[in-house]
Amino acid sequence: MPKPEAQKIPVTLVTGFLGAGKTTLLNHILRQKGNKRVAVIENEVGEINIDNSLVVDNLLSKEDLVSMDRGCVCCSLRNDIVGALRELQSRAASRDIAYDAILLETTGLADPAPVAFTFFANSWISANYRLDSILCLVDAEHLREHLEDAEGGDVNEAVNQIAFADIILLNKIDLVSEEEVQKARDMVRSINVTADLVEVALAGDAQPGVGEQLAWDRLMGINSFSIERALQVDPYFMDSDSEEEAEEGEGGAQQQGAPPAAAAQAVEAARVAASLRAAKRGREEERAQPQVGATAAAGQLGECGSHPGPCTEACRDAEADEAARSHKSAARSQRQPEAAAAGSQRQPKRRRKKLHDLSGVGSVGITARGALDKYRFNMFMRDLLGEKARDIFRSKGVLCIKGQEAVKFVFQGVHETICFGPAASGWQAGEEPINQIVFIGRDLDRKALAEGFRSCVWVDLPEGWTEHHDPRSKQPYYVNGATGAKQWDRPLIACALVQSTEASHQQPHALQPRRGSDGDVVPAQA
Ligand SMILES: Nc1nc2c(ncn2[C@@H]2O[C@H](COP(=O)(O)OP(=O)(O)OP(=O)(O)O)[C@@H](O)[C@H]2O)c(=O)[nH]1
Numbered sequence: 001m002p003k004p005e006a007q008k009i010p011v012t013l014v015t016g017f018l019g020a021g022k023t024t025l026l027n028h029i030l031r032q033k034g035n036k037r038v039a040v041i042e043n044e045v046g047e048i049n050i051d052n053s054l055v056v057d058n059l060l061s062k063e064d065l066v067s068m069d070r071g072c073v074c075c076s077l078r079n080d081i082v083g084a085l086r087e088l089q090s091r092a093a094s095r096d097i098a099y100d101a102i103l104l105e106t107t108g109l110a111d112p113a114p115v116a117f118t119f120f121a122n123s124w125i126s127a128n129y130r131l132d133s134i135l136c137l138v139d140a141e142h143l144r145e146h147l148e149d150a151e152g153g154d155v156n157e158a159v160n161q162i163a164f165a166d167i168i169l170l171n172k173i174d175l176v177s178e179e180e181v182q183k184a185r186d187m188v189r190s191i192n193v194t195a196d197l198v199e200v201a202l203a204g205d206a207q208p209g210v211g212e213q214l215a216w217d218r219l220m221g222i223n224s225f226s227i228e229r230a231l232q233v234d235p236y237f238m239d240s241d242s243e244e245e246a247e248e249g250e251g252g253a254q255q256q257g258a259p260p261a262a263a264a265q266a267v268e269a270a271r272v273a274a275s276l277r278a279a280k281r282g283r284e285e286e287r288a289q290p291q292v293g294a295t296a297a298a299g300q301l302g303e304c305g306s307h308p309g310p311c312t313e314a315c316r317d318a319e320a321d322e323a324a325r326s327h328k329s330a331a332r333s334q335r336q337p338e339a340a341a342a343g344s345q346r347q348p349k350r351r352r353k354k355l356h357d358l359s360g361v362g363s364v365g366i367t368a369r370g371a372l373d374k375y376r377f378n379m380f381m382r383d384l385l386g387e388k389a390r391d392i393f394r395s396k397g398v399l400c401i402k403g404q405e406a407v408k409f410v411f412q413g414v415h416e417t418i419c420f421g422p423a424a425s426g427w428q429a430g431e432e433p434i435n436q437i438v439f440i441g442r443d444l445d446r447k448a449l450a451e452g453f454r455s456c457v458w459v460d461l462p463e464g465w466t467e468h469h470d471p472r473s474k475q476p477y478y479v480n481g482a483t484g485a486k487q488w489d490r491p492l493i494a495c496a497l498v499q500s501t502e503a504s505h506q507q508p509h510a511l512q513p514r515r516g517s518d519g520d521v522v523p524a525q526a
Pocket residue numbers: 016017018019020021022023024025051107108137171172173174175200201202203204205206394396412413414419
């Protein structure tokens with residue numbers, strides 16, 4: 001007997017562009033879970049997983065977290081969703097618990113459609129889990145940039161994420177004016193008119209009362225995902241990227257008994273699409289071997305009525321495509337009239353693609369041992385973001401700072417917006433205090449980033465030198481007690497005997513600090 005829908009474990013898909021606030025939302029939800037048993041599946045695009053350590057504190061057990069770190073879940077890792085859910089299932093069974101809810105956080109570059117599709121195409125998943133809703137975080141501060149990128153075609157996932165959402169959380173409204181919130185609202189509505197739109201400030205220094213306060217049942221167990229709506233957004237939603245997935249959906253439906261109405265419709269659509277594609281593929285193979293297939297194929301040709309005389313192969317292929325479309329449109333015809341009207345305004349309609357178009361976008365993960373020199377790190381980040389803030393979509397990491405080695409610092413950057421502070425919990429017993437940072441963006445120079453970051457590691461001063469700070473700018477300068485030399489540049493061991501420069505003979509406070517003294521990336525007192 002198939003499980004009734006109410007007995008399936010609800011899965012909430014959390015999407016949103018890089019840095020929009022997905023992990024912050026996860027933690028917000030987890031803090032409200034009470035006695036409910038909630039599991040989290042994390043998928044990070046960065047080469048080093050930073051988010052795990054930021055989420056785990058709010059779970060009842062570390063066992064409730066599974067991460068998929070082999071790449072972006074919407075491209076190549078859909079089988080990993082099955083693996084992650086199976087892993088959670090076996091962990092739950094071994095502890096004799098059952099999950100009340102699962103949160104699946106996709107990468108900021110994920111197209112949610114193929115991820116959602118997996119919940120219908122995979123028989124085991126559809127028999128045991130139900131997609132409760134797709135939540136999309138939108139960064140009110142950076143939305144325009146992300147959508148402009150989408151227009152340029154480089155990173156169009158921001159649009160898809162908004163288009164597919166059941167609930168859109170317009171986040172970070174504490175960082176923008178009311179006018180900008182209104183513009184962001186309009187932009188969101190130009191893409192998705194039907195989703196529930198909620199304005200929030202999930203983190204930061206927002207005044208109490210800024211944005212809606214989100215209770216558990218506002219977001220969880222709301223059963224708001226609708227396959228009909230997904231098909232309105234993308235008529236090709238049910239087009240699997242691989243035949244196997246669609247065929248698996250068909251087999252699964254037979255094995256597990258009759259699925260619920262929406263899923264049955266979805267599985268049927270997938271089944272028809274798969275068989276039509278298989279038929280089409282077969283004919284293409286026949287065409288590739290004319291001496292074997294020509295007679296049989298010709299014998300099957302009829303008349304389609306759209307032109308005089310017998311059909312050609314092209315007619316039948318067109319017919320197959322049309323049958324697939326009309327099957328899907330039958331599914332769409334179930335939709336509510338008002339939703340249909342709303343759906344017709346949605347943008348964009350596009351054919352499903354195999355991989356998202358992320359030309360030039362990548363991630364660079366860097367590890368550096370040894371405590372960081374706070375000042376050098378500040379300068380490194382300021383120079384980098386001063387030059388490339390638009391291309392560096394996201395930076396994040398955990399850091400160990402010279403003089404405060406016992407504190408585990410978390411560094412978060414979204415374009416040029418940066419924050420930094422102690423992690424909720426410090427270094428774990430046995431955990432090496434190490435610096436790890438991830439940059440995600442366009443046209444990243446791995447070598448320069450690695451060299452720049454590693455050059456921030458603290459090195460002891462050569463003998464005779466001491467560090468002082470300019471009282472106005474707080475900028476460090478260096479004094480050689482033996483020679484009386486003073487200089488801004490940090491003397492390195494290998495350069496201990498370097499000749500004093502003209503600048504180094506000036507009084508430090510008479511020099512222009514290289515940077516403004518305000519707004520250090522790393523605060524003087526953490
Ligand atoms: N001021 C402010 N900052 C916020 C808000 N929500 C999140 N942030 C900050 O934005 C940064 C990114 O938040 P995350 O929750 O890590 O974003 P994310 O979407 O999970 O990021 P990725 O997984 O890397 O794509 C963090 O520094 C958060 O503290 C908000 O409402 N206001």
